Amino acid sequence: MRARFKRQFPKPYLWLIRFVGLIVPRRLRADWRQEWEAELRHREALLADWDKLNWQSKLNLFWRSTSAFWDALWLQPQRWEEEMFQDLRIGLRLLRSHPGFTFVAVLALGLGIGATTLIFSVVNAVLLRPLPFPQSDRIVRIEERHGQATRPLNLSYATFLDLRSQTGAIEHVAASRFGTANLTDGAEPEQVNVQSVTANYFSALGITPVLGRTFLPEEDLPDRSNVAILSYQLWQRRYGADPNLIGKTIKVGSSNATVIGVMPPGFRSSYLFAGQYDLWTPLVPTGSLSSNRRSHLLGVIARLKPDSKIEQAQSELSMIANRIERENSGVDPDMALNAIGLQTRLVAPLRQTLIVFLCAVGSLLLIACANVANLLLARSASREKEMAIRAALGAGRLRLTRQLLTEGMLLASLGGAAGLLLSVWGIKLVSQLDPSNYPRINEVSIDWRVLGFSFLISMVTGVLFGLAPALQLPKHGLYETLKEGGRGSTSVRRNWLRQSLVVAEVALALALLIGAGLLINSFMRLMQVNRGFDPTNVLAINLNLPFSKYPDSTQQTAVLKQMLERVSAVPGVRSAGLISSLPFNGGPATDFVVEDRPPIPDNQAPIADIRIVDANYFRTMSIPLRSGRTFTEGDSAEAPRAMIINEELARRHWPGENPLGQRVTMKDWGPPLTGEIIGVVGDVKADGLDSDTRPMIYWPYPQFPGIFNNLVVRTNGDPAGVIAAVKSEIWAVDREQPLSRIQRMEEVIATSVAPRRFNMLLLGVFAVLALALSAIGIYGVISYTVAQRTHEIGIRLALGAGPSDVRSLVIRQGMRLVFVGGLIGLAGAFALTQLMAGLLFGIKATDPATFLSVTLLLVGIAWMACYLPARRATKVDPLTALRHE
C-alpha cells in the first residue's frame, strides 16, 4: 500500500493545501496543513483500497479538498483577533516599560486633545446645538436699522403693533423687554431679573411650563396683568419648590401677583437680552409707550409659518418698513426691518472668535502630534533591531505597520482619555471665568457630539503619529538593518522627517504666539485707556426703587435724598452720589437739537447719551470739572432746567467756543425738554473701555427723577468694610428696599473687559503650551542628533576641535530648523492674525513690535532648547566615543 501510495499520490491536493494554508493564522498553520494532508491521504488510501482511484474519483477528491478554503476562511477572525491582541500586548508592555516616554506622550496628547475638545464643546454649545425650542430654526428675531448705522435696534411698541397686524409670512409675533423687580414677600427683599413679555411669547418659542400655564391672551391688558410666571430656580430657591404655589399670590414690589406657572429648569435665558431671568410678567403698554416710535425697547421674535421662507418674511418686512416711514414722516428716517434667525443672530458676534480659537487649538493639537511622532521616531530608532528580527522571523511590512499603528492608537486612546478629563476640568474653569458675552456658555457640556469628536480626533491623531515611525520602516530588506547595526540610510531619512516635524512645530507655535501676543498687547492698551474717573475705593450698588411704591417723582427724590444723606454719614464714607446707569454699563441716548442753530434733517440729528446724576456724583467718582459748575442743591425741581455736558459734546458742537449758557433740547424723552448748559466735565466711557467716547448730557436728579438708580460710595479705605453699614442705613429708610449688584468700581471695569480678558487668557494658555511643546520638540531632536553623532563629535574633539566649535555646530543645526520654521510661522501668522482683526484693540493685526518681540521670545527659548544638548555634546569623551566603535 505504501509503495502504491508513494507512486500514486496526486500532488495537486497537496499544492492546494499548501497554497490555502498561507491564509491560515501562522500559529495554527502547521497543524492545519497536517490535518488536511492526513485526511486527504486517508481518503485517497480508502479510494485505492476500493480500487476506485480513477481520474474521476481523483477529480472528485480535488473538488472536495477545496473545502479547505472555507475552513481557512473561517479561521481568519482568529488571525486578526490574535494579532491585534498580540499587538496590543506588545504595545502595553512597551508603554509600561518606558513610563517616562508614556507620561510625556500622554500629557502632550492630553493637552492637545483636551484643548481641542474644550473649544469644540464651546463651539458645540454656542454654534452647533440648536436652541432648546421645537423647530428652533423657524424662530426669527426682528430688528430695526436706521440708515447707515451699523448697530441693529430693538423695536418700538408701535412698530411691534404694526408687525403683528400686517404680516402674513410670520406668526406669533411676540415682544419682550427686560427689567428688574423686587420680591418683597420673604424675609429679605430680593431683586430679580424680570422679562415682561406679550401673552404669546411662550407660544412663539414653543415652550410650555412644568407647572401651571402661561399667559392668556387677555392677560397683557392693563387690568388683567397681575399674574407672574416663575423660573424653576426661583421656585426652588425662594419658594421651596412648593407645588401648591400656583394660584397663590406673591409680592412683586408693593403690588400682588398671582403665580400661574413655573417654567422648566433650563429655561432662563431670553436669547434676546443678556442675563438670566427669574420672573416673567405680562408686557403692558403704559403711558405713551404704544404710540412712541422712538423708544426702541422691545426685543421682538416671531415664528415663520410652516410654508414660509425667511426671504418671504423679509420682503414683507421691507414693505412694512416703507409704509411706517411714509406714514410717520421724519420719525423713522431710513428705516429697515430685518428678520434674522434667532440662533444666527445670537452667535454672529462670536463666530470669528470661535474660528480663531479652533485654529489655535488645531495648531496646538498638531504640535502635540508632531511631538509624539518625534518621540516615537526616536524610540523606533532604538527598536530598529527588534523590527529587523521580527521581519527576519516572517513579519511582513504590513504586519509591522499594523503593530506600530496599534501602538499609536493605544497612546492616542490614553491621550484622548486624559484630554477628555482635562476638558471636563476646562469646562468648569471656563464657566467660572464667565465670559459674559458668550451666549449659552452655561450650556457647555460634554454630550455625544463632543464625545464623538474627542474619539475621532484621538483616532486621527493616533494614525497621524503612528504612521510616522511606520513610514520609516526601511523599504529595502530589513536584513540590511541588522548588518548596519542601526546606522545608515534609515537614519538619514528619519532625521529628515524629525527635522520637518520640528520645523512644523516651530511654525505653528510662532503663529499661535503672535496671535496671543496681539491679544495681550491689545488688552494692555485697553487697560491703559483713560477711564475718566478714579475707580479706587468706590463701591457701586444697584438701587432700583419699586415704581408701585414710589410712583411719584417727588417721593422718589425725597426717599433717595434721605438715603444719600444717611449713607454719606457712615464712618469711612467720603462721599456718596447717584447715577442712572454706571459707566461701562451702557444706557439710554437721545437725539437733541441746539437752540438757535439751523435745522438739521431728522436722519442726521446728533445723538447724546443721557445720564441722571445727583450733586455729589462727579466728586464721588473724581470726574474732573473742566468749566462752569457742577449741580448744587439749587438745581431743584422748581429751578430752571440745567445740564452738564462732557468734553466730547463740547468739542463736537462748540469747537473753540464756550458752550456754557447754550440751550439744548432732548427730543426722545417724552415731550421735548430744553435745558441750559451750566458746566463741562471730563469724558467717561459709556459702554466700555474699548468703545468710542460719545457725547453725553447729565441732568440733575431732582429735575428728572427715576426709579433706576445706582449708588456710588467713595470710602477712605477698602469699600468692603462699609457695605453692612451702608445697607443698614438704606434699610433704615425703607426696610423693603432691595439692593443688588454690590461691587467695587474696579469689578465693574473688570466685568466690562471680561470677554477680552477671557479671549486673551485662553489664547495665551494655548500659546504657552504650544511654546513649551515645541521647545520640548526641539530639545528632543537635538538631543537625539547629539546622541547619534557622539562618534563623530568624539573624532572632531580628538582631532582638535574645541568645545565651543562643537557647541556652535550643534546649536547651528538646531537654529537652522528654527529659522525655517520661523519663516513659515511668520507667513502663517500674517494669515491667522487677519482673522483676529476684530478682536484687537488699538493695534493692527500686523503690529511689527508684537511680531518682532514674539519671534525673539521663541528664538530665545529655541536657543535654550538647543544649548542644553549642545553643552552635553562638548562633554563627550573622545576615547569613550571611539571605543564604542
Next chain:
Amino acid sequence: MGKGFLTYSSAIILQAVANGYLYGFDIIDVTGLPGGTVYPALRRLEETGHLISKWEKHAIAQEESRPPRKYYELTRAGQDVLAEAVKRYRLLEQSDLNQERTPKPTKA
C-alpha cells in the same frame, strides 16, 4: 461548556462523530452537507467544547509512512447537547447515520 442550542447541521455533525465518522470527508458523505458547512462547524464545535480533537500517536503514523491523523471525539458536553438535540430533532433518530458504521467513499 453547558448544554447549548444546536443548529440542525451541527447536531447532525455531532451525531456523525458520535457514530464514528472521524474525518471531514466522511461526515460530508454521510450527512450530505456541503464542505463549506462541515469544516467551519467542526471548528466551532471544537471551540464550544462539544468536540475535542486528538492527534494520533506519531509512531503509528510513522509506521504507515503518513502524517499523523487528527481525530474528533465527542466530549461529555457534546454528548449532552446531542441528547438534547435528538429529542428536539426527531429525524436524527431515524436518519441513516445510525445504520451504517463503516465509512464508504461516495462520488458526491
